[in-house]
Amino acid sequence: MAEKIYTKPPCLLPLSSGFCPGCLHSLATKLIAESIDELGVAEKVINVLPVGCSTMNSLYWKLDMVTSAHGRAPAVATGVKRCRPDALVFAYQGDGDLASIGLSEVLMAANRGEHITIFFANNSTYGMTGGQMAPTTLIGQKSTTCVFGRDPDTTGFPIRMCELVKELEAPVYVARFALNSPANIRKAKKGIKKAMQNQIDGLGFSFVELLINCPTNWGMSPVQSIAYMEENTMKYFPCKVFVDKTEEEEK
Amino acid sequence: MAKLFMKGNEAVGEAAVRGGIRFFAGYPITPQSELPEYLSWRLPEVCGTFIQAESEVAAINMVYGAAATGARAMTGSSSPGISLKSEGISYLSAAELPAVIINVQRGGPGLGSIQPAQQDYLQATKAPGHGGFRMMVFAPNSIQEAVDLVYEAPEYADRDRSPVLVLMDGCLGTMMDEVELPPFKELPETICKPWTVGYDGTTRSGHLITPIYPEAGLEGKNKLAVARTKRWEENDVQVEEFMLDDAEWVIVAYGIASRVAKQAILNLRNKGVKVGMIRPITLFPFPKKSIAELDYSQVKGLIDIEMSIPALMREDIELQVLGRAPVYEYGRSGGVLLDDDSTEAAIWKIIEEASSNG
Numbered sequence: 001m002a003e004k005i006y007t008k009p010p011c012l013l014p015l016s017s018g019f020c021p022g023c024l025h026s027l028a029t030k031l032i033a034e035s036i037d038e039l040g041v042a043e044k045v046i047n048v049l050p051v052g053c054s055t056m057n058s059l060y061w062k063l064d065m066v067t068s069a070h071g072r073a074p075a076v077a078t079g080v081k082r083c084r085p086d087a088l089v090f091a092y093q094g095d096g097d098l099a100s101i102g103l104s105e106v107l108m109a110a111n112r113g114e115h116i117t118i119f120f121a122n123n124s125t126y127g128m129t130g131g132q133m134a135p136t137t138l139i140g141q142k143s144t145t146c147v148f149g150r151d152p153d154t155t156g157f158p159i160r161m162c163e164l165v166k167e168l169e170a171p172v173y174v175a176r177f178a179l180n181s182p183a184n185i186r187k188a189k190k191g192i193k194k195a196m197q198n199q200i201d202g203l204g205f206s207f208v209e210l211l212i213n214c215p216t217n218w219g220m221s222p223v224q225s226i227a228y229m230e231e232n233t234m235k236y237f238p239c240k241v242f243v244d245k246t247e248e249e250e251k
Numbered sequence: 252m253a254k255l256f257m258k259g260n261e262a263v264g265e266a267a268v269r270g271g272i273r274f275f276a277g278y279p280i281t282p283q284s285e286l287p288e289y290l291s292w293r294l295p296e297v298c299g300t301f302i303q304a305e306s307e308v309a310a311i312n313m314v315y316g317a318a319a320t321g322a323r324a325m326t327g328s329s330s331p332g333i334s335l336k337s338e339g340i341s342y343l344s345a346a347e348l349p350a351v352i353i354n355v356q357r358g359g360p361g362l363g364s365i366q367p368a369q370q371d372y373l374q375a376t377k378a379p380g381h382g383g384f385r386m387m388v389f390a391p392n393s394i395q396e397a398v399d400l401v402y403e404a405p406e407y408a409d410r411d412r413s414p415v416l417v418l419m420d421g422c423l424g425t426m427m428d429e430v431e432l433p434p435f436k437e438l439p440e441t442i443c444k445p446w447t448v449g450y451d452g453t454t455r456s457g458h459l460i461t462p463i464y465p466e467a468g469l470e471g472k473n474k475l476a477v478a479r480t481k482r483w484e485e486n487d488v489q490v491e492e493f494m495l496d497d498a499e500w501v502i503v504a505y506g507i508a509s510r511v512a513k514q515a516i517l518n519l520r521n522k523g524v525k526v527g528m529i530r531p532i533t534l535f536p537f538p539k540k541s542i543a544e545l546d547y548s549q550v551k552g553l554i555d556i557e558m559s560i561p562a563l564m565r566e567d568i569e570l571q572v573l574g575r576a577p578v579y580e581y582g583r584s585g586g587v588l589l590d591d592d593s594t595e596a597a598i599w600k601i602i603e604e605a606s607s608n609g
């Protein structure tokens with residue numbers, strides 16, 4: 001008899017994914033689900049959904065969920081957490097959602113040190129609406145609203161969110177990971193789990209950025225998109241832990 | 252019960268606390284800032300939460316999150332801030348979340364003026380956000396009535412799982428008057444309700460609170476909202492009718508304007524002019540019947556008096572009058588207040604001109 005050694009985590013419903021083939025949103029979705037199950041906190045979780053491709057997670061995660069307006073997830077999560085301090089409240093937002101329309105909400109929630117966890121999926125494009133320029137689109141990268149490539153003279157430079165958040169006093173954990181390789185995925189999983197554990201430990205605001213792809217709107221095969229991430233995205237957005245105050249506070 | 256002497260905005264804050272509001276997020280704006288100021292220390296006293304949000308946009312979305320857990324949640328602002336909240340109000344309505352919203356109106360449009368006005372009637376009753384939804388709108392004309400309506404507002408919000416608006420103005424918010432405060436409502440032990448998110452200690456809710464639906468589902472929701480509006484119109488209209496029995500002239504006024512109009516009516520009655528008043532307390536549902544069922548063989552005209560130019564309620568009045576009598580308007584606007592004497596004179600002038608033309 002074959003032994004089953006790998007299966008979908010229980011808080012991911014047994015459905016096929018609606019994300020495009022090769023899209024790393026679905027991997028991130030799974031890593032978060034696995035982390036929740038490994039921490040054994042599924043019933044305590046309240047997830048706040050953003051507006052973007054990952055709103056689709058309302059179909060896949062088996063969790064209590066609140067869908068927010070575009071960019072407002074950290075404000076909604078603030079309201080949820082303040083009323084249910086016993087809950088583990090997290091939001092998973094895209095880069096248009098978090099770094100453009102919702103920049104104020106995420107920075108101010110971080111600055112207040114809300115006891116919430118924010119996962120930030122950076123695919124350097126507006127996936128859901130068809131590949132327009134995002135605040136994170138790389139210099140020279142083409143999009144449907146910068147067809148000749150992003151020009152910094154008129155559109156500025158890609159925003160490095162971790163580097164912004166880390167300047168604030170309150171956040172306890174700020175880190176960036178890439179989901180490009182098995183080794184990096186393992187690191188990311190650890191970071192995801194830690195960002196949730198921090199909330200269980202009552203520590204404060206945690207922010208984890210995940211570099212992902214959007215093969216559909218980048219106009220690439222999944223394999224090409226990973227190569228693009230490694231050659232471009234990961235060079236501009238360094239993967240590291242920027243802030244980790246958890247050790248200090250444990251003392 | 253003992254009476255207290257309180258500022259309108261603070262009295263409304265206390266009424267909210269007594270009515271069970273335990274979460275408030277807001278942003279400073281004149282003339283409502285005493286509301287967040289009061290609640291910033293008062294809510295923590297009753298184990299509630301106050302958050303000074305970074306913007307009105309954030310505030311209404313915090314309320315959205317709080318409401319999703321079942322907490323009784325409220326936000327307050329004044330006109331420009333309410334415009335910023337309109338996205339969130341639409342989402343509250345779509346996601347069927349109860350919340351209380353206070354608008355202490357000031358002059359508009361734009362940054363307008365910080366003085367009292369009634370220029371948000373259309374926004375409040377017709378389109379508080381995109382998507383063609385409605386909410387109940389209460390319009391007190393005294394601090395006592397504001398207290399009573401804000402105290403009851405969470406009940407309507409919870410009953411309908413819908414946002415509710417209390418439309419005040421800078422006069423009511425910043426003046427002081429004596430009030431009798433209602434008793435503290437008894438609150439259930441848990442904020443969890445059959446539809447809320449969050450583990451209740453025994454079973455996981457598994458709920459999704461959402462403002463987005465597949466199109467057929469959304470059309471169904473739209474139809475249910477229409478049925479609810481009908482129920483509001485049948486059961487929830489609140490209106491004051493004043494000296495209508497023999498009235499040949501009917502003033503229609505709400506909120507602070509009705510206080511001024513009432514004094515003008517009393518003065519005119521002393522001079523033998525047969526004037527009365529219809530005062531909507533609920534602006535939505537609008538007291539259609541009171542206007543539609545006037546005796547038009549007796550009524551010579553209606554006068555809409557508002558602290559707004561143009562008078563914004565006029566179209567709603569005309570829809571009930573249906574040409575059976577002329578409708579006139581008088582108002583001051585932009586933060587200029589109505590006063591008794593000029594209002595009396597304006598009513599008299601309208602009556603005189605109509606009589607000489609007729």
Ligand SMILES: Cc1ncc(C[n+]2csc(CCOP(=O)(O)OP(=O)(O)O)c2C)c(N)n1
Pocket residue numbers: 051052053054070093094095096097098121123125126127128129134
């Ligand atoms: C107020 C508002 N503006 C615009 C939109 C349209 N919209 C939907 S998703 C989206 C961008 C999503 O991009 P991103 O956050 O990067 O997430 P992705 O889809 O790439 O995962 C936009 C602009 C909206 N829903 N609401």
Ligand code: SF4
Pocket residue numbers: 018019020023024025053123127128213214215216217
């Ligand atoms: S459009 Fe891009 S981000 Fe959205 S599911 Fe497809 S590949 Fe993923």
